[in-house]
Amino acid sequence: MRRAPAALALLLAAVPAAAGCEGSGRDPGTVKIVYQDFGAFRAADPLFRRVKEEFEAANEGVTVELHPIEAPAEDYQTQVNLMNRSPADAPDIIYEDSFTINQDVDAGYLHPLDEYWADWEDAEFYSEQADAAVTALDGKRYGVMLGTDTRGLWYNSRLLEEAGVETPWRPEDWDAVLDTARELEAELGDGVVPLNVYAGTPAGEVSSMQGFQMLLAGTGDALFDEEEQKWVTGAQGFTDALEFIGTVYGEGLALDQRDALNANVATLNNDERIPDGEIAISLDGSWVTQSWIESGNRPWPEWEEEMAFAPMPTREGQEPGAASMSGGWTLAMGAHTADPGLAWRVMAHALSRENALEFAVEGAQIPVRSDVADSEEYRERSSIVPEAVELVGVTAFRPAYGDYPRISLAIQEATEQVVLGEATPEEAAAAYDAEVAGIVGPDAVTGG
């Protein structure tokens, strides 16, 4: 009994120590960069290796510490958040999805960049659109865009021509997409998957964004009503998008259920199935060419002749005729950085024209710096197709709110039920509506 107070005191001392809350233990001469290096996306690694080498050579006594994380986007964010929770481990520079900036600002993980931005001579090359994406709800700037993307239909011209489809292929509406897929199925037989649309929970955000939301964007409906600040339920467009997915999988136009419900389906598609000529049309990101260029996972120089890009049409071909979703990755500064000035200098180095150009080429990104986008060198070396760049005009973004990851999972579940034939699109949409009301509360939903 007498020992109890001592034990308690020890315990109280141990808890914060275990949680890593005491003492920062940060070295002001070290800049820690954390970034994703996973699947087909390998462009960040060479970028930061170059930055490390160049910056350390030019600045004696400074160490640039690289922390590549090999994990899909969701797990990557979890790991970065875990690092951010501990001031001693928190990174100084974060390769950050623009979409999570608001949450991380609320959590106190990020350092505002306004004072550095104001003095940065290259700031003029960034558009207002890119500025908006990195400005949080508190009006401050927390990141600098590295690159952006769009989404649409990649198709294999050789396969389409073989099946007697006229190329360049420009479907006008959803029915035209489905008709072509049926034609391909009839002409090309079992060896070729006519149309890939991601769905189901294993592929995670890929299903939600490249799959479902690309369809929803073409219906005029949205997940979130920005005016009312409420999540939308009971939208006809939601059911229609599920209907499209149900048709594609129900008629056997898509990958086998087992292949579609595989966590690595996107990597397998772009590194293997498409170069092997096993997929005719794939609804995917503008960046997929990064797998096929020389530095990619599966160099495939013939892609330029075989693969072409068509915008994803809207449901009935209504204005603006095409739909796209966009994301964008940024560089952000960690709130616990010991020397923000130094961290900014490293960031600015990574964002320089030369580095931005290399990153855009290797990562098949749509560059944000206008002096890169407009340069002859970029146009010559980039694997991005002009049709994909044009979609920047019609593209939509995901609702950047804390509830989104759960909403996205509810979407993935709805698509999975439809793929497995466990629910009709109407039933799956109704289940989604109930799920959303449960997630955000009945007061935060509209419609239905």
Added chain:
Amino acid sequence: MAGETTARRGAPPALRPGPAARVLPLVPALFLLLAFFAGPVLWTVWASFTDAALTGAAAARTDFVGLRNFERLLTDPDVLDATVLTAVFLVGSGVLGQTALGLLLALLMQGRRGWVRGAVGGVVVAAWVLPEVVAGFVWAAFLEREGTLNLLLQAAGAAPQSWLTSLPILAVVLANVWKGTAFSMMAYSAALAEVPVDLKEAARVDGAGPLRVVWHVVLPLLRRTVAATLLLVTLQTVQVFTLIFVMTGGGPGGRSTTLPLLMYREALGFGDIGYGTAVGLALLVVAGLFSAVHLRTLRPEEVR
């Protein structure tokens, strides 16, 4: 209690080193235990009453939310599904699979030649020694569409299976039986060696066949071992995470999401640490209930 008497006996401070000096050697171990065991456990309990989160405003300022996480726990259909799946996984792979198979193997190996025991034991224990991640990959590769099992089925002219997607809970139960049987087998082998030979002889002289000998003589003597092994297997099985995560990721459609996977999804996938830790405590309740059942039903009776 033994500790208390020792403490009292060592009371005269003048003759022996003071209590501080005696406690001192314990400090490092005590510190480690408190820091890495008691600390996290208490922190988990505390977190389950808060809205602690990985990101968002709640990460900057964590608030006490009372019983909200537990209210949600009771009404969340995912928790109910995960609890049922955890029970299925536990009964299927832990109780029926590992224990029954382990006991059967131990009985069959009794009195066999050395090399037979060595070979069978080696194979079974090898599965146990494998890291969970490796075992998960091995099983995923085995059950996959173009995996070994389907090639074998194809060669035999049978229809291919797709359990990883169609019946994921069966797939993970099979894998866990394969992986974990060694523990029960070794425990029962050791216990069987302790069963006195003359008891079995006496039963045989009385005219009992081998099955009756096992049922009426050997099993009653193994009661304590069965209780202890079942308890350990239960505690091990309810917390299996890696194997399931590697094989199915909890899917498809949450059909293999047991409580540990649900806990991971809520706490780390969605960053809702408060709710995730509440799910963790629910897991503790499930494990506790099953352990209590084992202990009660297998309470050793007085020797007849």
